[in-house]
Amino acid sequence: MLGSTHGTLSTDPRAARAVACSERCGPAVRHSTDFDVGGRPLHSPVPDLDRFFRPESVAVIGASDSEGRPNTGITRQLLAWSERVGARLFPVNPGRESVFAIPCRPRVADLPHPVDLAVVLVSDPLPVIEELAESKTKFAVVFASGFAETGADGAAAQERLTDAVSRSGLRLLGPNTNLNAFEKFRDDLDGPAIALITQSGHQGRPVFTLQELGIRLSHWAPTGNEADLETADFVNYFAEQPEVGAIAAYVEGLRDGRSFTLAADRAARKKVPIVAVKVGRTETGARTAASHTGKLTGSDAVADAAFRQFGVIRVDGLDELQDTAALLARARPPQADGVVVYSISGGTGAHFADLAATAGLRLPELPQSTQDELHQWIPPYLNVVNPVDNGGHPVGDWRGRKIIDAILADPSVGVLVCPITGPFPPMSDKLAQDLADAAEETDKLVCVVWGSPVGTEDAYRTTLLGSSRIATFRTFRNCITAVKAYLDHHRFVTSYRSPFDDAPRTPSPSARKARALTRPAGRLSEHAAKQMLRAYGIRVPREQLVNSAAGAVRAAGLVGYPVAMKASGPQLAHKTELGLVKLNLTSASQVRDAYRELTDIARYEDIDLDGVLVCQMVEQGMEMFVGVTHDPVFGPTVTLGLGGVLVEVLRDTAVRVPPFGEGEVRCMLGELRGRALLDGVRGAPPADTDALVDVVLRVQRMAMELGDDLTELDVNPLMVLPRGQGAVALDALAVCR
Numbered sequence: 159m160l161g162s163t164h165g166t167l168s169t170d171p172r173a174a175r176a177v178a179c180s181e182r183c184g185p186a187v188r189h190s191t192d193f194d195v196g197g198r199p200l201h202s203p204v205p206d207l208d209r210f211f212r213p214e215s216v217a218v219i220g221a222s223d224s225e226g227r228p229n230t231g232i233t234r235q236l237l238a239w240s241e242r243v244g245a246r247l248f249p250v251n252p253g254r255e256s257v258f259a260i261p262c263r264p265r266v267a268d269l270p271h272p273v274d275l276a277v278v279l280v281s282d283p284l285p286v287i288e289e290l291a292e293s294k295t296k297f298a299v300v301f302a303s304g305f306a307e308t309g310a311d312g313a314a315a316q317e318r319l320t321d322a323v324s325r326s327g328l329r330l331l332g333p334n335t336n337l338n339a340f341e342k343f344r345d346d347l348d349g350p351a352i353a354l355i356t357q358s359g360h361q362g363r364p365v366f367t368l369q370e371l372g373i374r375l376s377h378w379a380p381t382g383n384e385a386d387l388e389t390a391d392f393v394n395y396f397a398e399q400p401e402v403g404a405i406a407a408y409v410e411g412l413r414d415g416r417s418f419t420l421a422a423d424r425a426a427r428k429k430v431p432i433v434a435v436k437v438g439r440t441e442t443g444a445r446t447a448a449s450h451t452g453k454l455t456g457s458d459a460v461a462d463a464a465f466r467q468f469g470v471i472r473v474d475g476l477d478e479l480q481d482t483a484a485l486l487a488r489a490r491p492p493q494a495d496g497v498v499v500y501s502i503s504g505g506t507g508a509h510f511a512d513l514a515a516t517a518g519l520r521l522p523e524l525p526q527s528t529q530d531e532l533h534q535w536i537p538p539y540l541n542v543v544n545p546v547d548n549g550g551h552p553v554g555d556w557r558g559r560k561i562i563d564a565i566l567a568d569p570s571v572g573v574l575v576c577p578i579t580g581p582f583p584p585m586s587d588k589l590a591q592d593l594a595d596a597a598e599e600t601d602k603l604v605c606v607v608w609g610s611p612v613g614t615e616d617a618y619r620t621t622l623l624g625s626s627r628i629a630t631f632r633t634f635r636n637c638i639t640a641v642k643a644y645l646d647h648h649r650f651v652t653s654y655r656s657p658f659d660d661a662p663r664t665p666s667p668s669a670r671k672a673r674a675l676t677r678p679a680g681r682l683s684e685h686a687a688k689q690m691l692r693a694y695g696i697r698v699p700r701e702q703l704v705n706s707a708a709g710a711v712r713a714a715g716l717v718g719y720p721v722a723m724k725a726s727g728p729q730l731a732h733k734t735e736l737g738l739v740k741l742n743l744t745s746a747s748q749v750r751d752a753y754r755e756l757t758d759i760a761r762y763e764d765i766d767l768d769g770v771l772v773c774q775m776v777e778q779g780m781e782m783f784v785g786v787t788h789d790p791v792f793g794p795t796v797t798l799g800l801g802g803v804l805v806e807v808l809r810d811t812a813v814r815v816p817p818f819g820e821g822e823v824r825c826m827l828g829e830l831r832g833r834a835l836l837d838g839v840r841g842a843p844p845a846d847t848d849a850l851v852d853v854v855l856r857v858q859r860m861a862m863e864l865g866d867d868l869t870e871l872d873v874n875p876l877m878v879l880p881r882g883q884g885a886v887a888l889d890a891l892a893v894c895r
Contacts, residue, residue, distance in 0.1 A: 207391075216247045299332055353392075416793065426654050481639070486643065519638065675894075707753040721775060726770060780878045782799070
């Protein structure tokens with residue numbers, strides 16, 4: 159039975175890419191269980207990038223030592239980097255006998271043995287790539303631009319480059335990349351490191367410079383246009399490196415959504431946080447990203463949902479990227495999720511606490527026993543409930559440290575934040591030192607916001623930045639963003655279960671029934687779309703399709719009055735606007751008149767009908783919407799939201815990328831602004847949310863099994879009945895490939 163998925167593999171380009179990648183990334187045993195019912199991979203290989211980041215031999219194609227030439231500066235940097243990593247460098251250039259006193263080979267074929275890494279500095283890299291493949295080179299980097307980022311001709315050139323690489327055992331970084339992978343990393347820093355991935359090299363500079371603040375960086379992968387090696391490959395690799403505490407990424411577009419979610423899944427299993435800036439939130443950003451890297455950014459709502467599903471922490475600014483990644487890389491897991499604000503000013507504490515609570519952080523009221531202890535050293539007229547206002551941190555004795563230790567000793571406290579809006583020596587100096595000393599002796603997170611715009615103060619530069627146990631920020635917002643991400647990440651990975659483990663691998667009998675309805679291609683009538691839902695066990699009203707007024711009257715008697723009547727045809731997407739829906743018909747004469755009116759309107763509007771539906775009336779319930787669309791990057795997606803005629807106006811929806819489980823559907827419900835309506839308001843009974851969850855999961859199964867055959871599905875309205883009574887799909891629209 160498991161072998162039944164093989165039939166889909168040859169026609170799915172995503173599966174073909176996964177197979178090709180597995181063959182190039184290393185030996186692997188392939189089984190049918192490596193793919194879901196739609197032929198999409200359920201596992202991703204980890205590329206062996208050790209010899210990319212730490213090669214034993216490096217060839218520079220187009221090497222130069224002529225002053226004033228761009229290739230000369232690059233060759234010089236590569237020579238210095240090769241010496242640092244212990245690699246031997248081979249210049250290749252037919253016009254030179256030597257480069258920087260190193261003998262130069264005229265061609266790749268003249269290299270004495272296969273090299274680990276080749277850096278290609280020529281403007282037309284394709285012939286060189288083919289030569290490198292022949293010589294069994296492991297990795298190549300192509301700096302040249304003028305590929306997919308420039309338009310159709312460049313995209314065609316990049317496709318030829320990709321094809322050449324896919325036919326070989328070579329792995330390629332680029333094109334349109336730079337020298338970031340070969341930067342000089344500080345080797346005198348300890349602790350977990352940040353691994354950096356950027357599609358635009360300059361955007362990684364703020365994270366790279368964290369080294370000057372004492373935060374270790376281990377790798378930098380500037381992926382460029384990602385003709386071969388992509389963001390997902392580096393996430394897979396970095397998640398397996400023991401020194402990596404967090405992955406920071408600047409993403410302009412993803413080449414393949416499934417590859418990325420599989421990589422993010424690996425990181426979640428390994429409990430390695432990913433912090434990412436993903437451009438494309440706006441139409442302008444999406445256009446700019448496409449022109450820069452030649453990629454589809456896809457629907458931002460889909461990308462955002464996929465990030466949340468797999469625990470990727472999305473931030474907006476590069477400053478947030480560096481601060482959040484730095485905190486997550488170095489902080490130990492939280493012992494509690496309570497945040498306490500400690501300040502020398504009541505106004506500062508109140509301001510920070512207000513922003514933190516608005517962001518969703520929990521600021522627990524300290525128990526009376528802790529308050530009593532704090533009032534031993536803080537005057538009784540000052541507030542110590544949370545925020546804790548000390549009225550001025552003690553300078554001349556031990557009381558300041560006692561206050562901090564008492565807060566950290568409280569079991570409800572997992573994070574202590576001290577906002578210092580400006581230096582006020584000696585008080586701020588002593589406060590910084592007490593915080594640093596306390597942080598060294600606790601497993602709890604201690605954060606300081608140093609608000610001085612100068613940033614040259616000794617308390618900041620030496621005391622705070624000199625401590626590897628304190629997380630130091632310059633703004634309230636960045637501190638709150640990072641702390642929330644820290645608590646959310648550990649909450650997520652603690653309960654994470656990979657959805658790929660439970661993804662269906664064997665097609666259901668429903669798939670055969672439903673697939674028969676997808677022929678011919680195009681929009682299905684409501685009747686046919688409901689048959690597809692019925693095949694997957696989704697309840698629809700009692701109804702009959704009729705082609706005469708007399709047949710409508712007979713059908714109404716069988717269905718049971720009152721009835722609804724609707725025109726049914728493949729051209730009909732919005733029947734209500736055309737007057738092609740009649741509700742609450744209670745007699746044979748009304749049914750007969752309604753049939754004639756519906757068919758007259760259809761003839762007037764030149765609409766072909768396959769008949770008129772006589773349907774059971776279902777009125778008591780909550781109108782919801784469940785749909786399927788295809789994202790160009792992530793493939794099938796499932797959307798849930800408030801339904802009815804105002805669905806496009808309200809736009810209260812949540813989206814997910816299959817596969818996902820029941821827990822994720824309940825999270826979707828929690829994201830809806832109108833979620834409380836399902837619990838019953840103004841005397842209405844609570845809705846059957848269990849039945850709603852079941853429908854979403856069945857629609858997901860349909861989306862996965864039918865794949866590209868089902869390009870669009872709208873179930874609207876899905877009437878969710880009172881608790882225990884189920885849910886009924888009152889209308890449906892389906893579009894087939």
